[in-house]
Amino acid sequence: MNAHAGAVASTFNTKVQIEDGWLQGASSAGVLSFKGVPYAAAPVGNLRWRAPQAALHWSGVRQAMVFGADCPQTPTPGDDAVLQTRFDENCLFLNVWRPAGDTRHLPVMVWIHGGAFVNGGSSAPIYAGSLLAKRGVVVVSINYRLGRLGFFGFPALTKEHPEEPKGNYGYLDQIAALKWVQRNIAAFGGDPRNVTVFGESAGGMSVHMLLTSPMARGLFAKAIIESGAGRGGPDGPERFLGEDKPGLPSAETIGVNFARAQGIAGNDAAALAKLRALPADKIVSGLNMAVLGFMLATRQTPTFAGPMIDGRVVVETPDQAYLAHRQARVPLIIGANSADLSLDFASSTEQALAPFGARADDAKALYDPTGNADYRLVAAEVGADRYMVEPARFTARTLSAQGIPVYEYRFSYVAQSMRSQGIAGAPHASEIPYVLQTIDARYGPSVTKTDRAVADLASGYWVNFARTGNPNRNGLAHWPRYESKSDELLDFHADGTAEGEADPWKARLDLTAAAANDGSKAAH
Incomplete structure (x- = not known):
């Protein structure tokens, strides 16, 4: 100090x-x-x-009672972070x-x-x-x-202040x-x-x-x-x-x-x-x-x-x-959401599966097994796996293999008030108000008892981890430490429960990882 x-x-x-x-x-x-x-x-x-x-x-x-100015930007219409x-x-x-x-010596959590x-x-x-x-x-x-x-x-x-x-x-x-x-x-x-x-x-x-x-x-x-x-x-x-x-x-x-x-x-x-x-x-x-x-x-x-x-x-x-x-x-929690961000833009299923290269047929069997899937949904799932879900698992695998405590999650819960909108899963950033327990700021009077229970659950795991480096405590479903052999994560299910389980998307993510490695080898 x-x-x-x-x-x-x-x-x-x-x-x-x-x-x-x-x-x-x-x-x-x-x-x-x-x-x-x-x-x-x-x-x-x-x-x-x-x-x-x-x-x-x-x-x-x-006086430190009001927020200081936020940094210059052009707001994005519809952004939840108003x-x-x-x-x-x-x-x-x-x-x-x-x-x-x-109380002194409290754990500190720094949000970015x-x-x-x-x-x-x-x-x-x-x-x-x-x-x-x-x-x-x-x-x-x-x-x-x-x-x-x-x-x-x-x-x-670059030339000025070379020491910086x-x-x-x-x-x-x-x-x-x-x-x-x-x-x-x-x-x-x-x-x-x-x-x-x-x-x-x-x-x-x-x-x-x-x-x-x-x-x-x-x-x-x-x-x-x-x-x-x-x-x-x-x-x-x-x-x-x-x-x-x-x-x-x-x-x-x-x-x-x-x-x-x-x-x-x-x-x-x-x-x-x-x-x-x-x-x-x-x-x-x-x-x-x-x-x-x-x-x-x-x-x-x-x-x-x-x-x-x-x-x-x-x-x-x-x-x-x-x-x-x-x-x-250092100990790590890492994960992604069940309908996370995709940066893939496609006009057909074939184009959506193109990132898999020679493995496209295998990808089709996993993402469009009946051949009737909407190509936009296929592109969204492929993109989310490529850009968010598999890289999180890659990090968990790589660091856990070094003996570092890693806990992987998947957030699949959708606020009950949002389900009538036909949302396929938990979108990018939708876990934030649960982790920070700010669901009232996000959903207002539409917040339900189940929404609150999920917020208590998610924030509880996060605080436990900040306190000890392990998210588990009595009264919570056990969150298994990640190991490649078992490939277990904690899933915040759509029904509001949480469960440690083998990753149900293993086949998809294994194929995504293989394609990523193909691309890395080709680049070198």
Whole structure:
């Protein structure tokens, strides 16, 4: 703990002292909250596209009762994570919830939101940490830079401040936030030696980065990855900061092209100064998850680099690190949903099965055994298996073989109010309000008794894991530790129960893994 971070919040005192000064939080329903706490300096002006710098100290008591600004973005219509604050480039804030009382050395859970690295923020009600904190943990949620403000390459950027990492500024923010937690969380009653990082989608991909980045070592003790994949490709990154590959332009090339589209010629310091002078909304330029999806579907030239191999924060893809035993050795929960995200777009069953190559006939027997399946459903199942479900099992297999405690899940429960809409299974991100116990924020008065029971179940497993590294406790269905030989996971069933069982999708995922390995061999 920082020498100045000494005053611990209690039931009767919502003030805490951290390294940068005093905070005044709020108390409600047995939970203390501290919102909008800066963990780094505002990344504006000449700090745009710089590694996060130290937050400024303040005098007096800083009010920490409302969320700080979320990072600049264009919201995606229909997104469940509806943000509640303004957008501003000064957005490097985090929030802390803890149970009231004088308890110390509580487990800490740090939530990293998703949103394809272009959307999201910590102010969304479904990301609130108050109900999870009531289970006896300190919950932290963080903002990090998004879109071209968070992941950007440019030749003049690479040349300036050579001592600093470049490109993955959003990832650097996450690392800075975890360092803040190590220095300050004891002031809130948290144990810096017992930190669990957890995230979904881009947040889960971020946890892969934290597991494999040399810069994140020692910052956490456990990890949870929800629908965050685990192989190269979409969760890669396979793109490089400064080196063009066939069909894969570098982040620097994309940055130069973006500058040109903004009427800025060249790639020198003068061009960089003009880029830094652009308003944030010009940098965002309408980018959101829907735009990214359309670009993928139509194979347009990329205008957003996304996470990249920069050589310092990210040195290789997750699967490369896992196969070479170069990741952090910490207990892990990993899994995906039963109707998870697919990035496959097809106009026929044959096209949907094309990724299996010479194994397409075997795939047809598994995904369309009668020959009458809707090709759109086949494409959705194939895509979800390729991009989310099998990579999660690959990670579980690879790390468990190294003796690391791994627990795999599949989330198949659909809120009862949503079932009349003909949903085939649990969609991407639909487990979040159950894990965080924020189902009321997501479903409002439609929440049922069974919905609440599933939320109690899911959040209970997650908190148990954060506490001990094992999700099991008396009263819960046994969650078997993953082993390749038994291939067992915990399934949150559609009826609201949970059961440890051999993976019923084994044949599909074995074939998906074989096709992925075929592609990897062909690439090399």
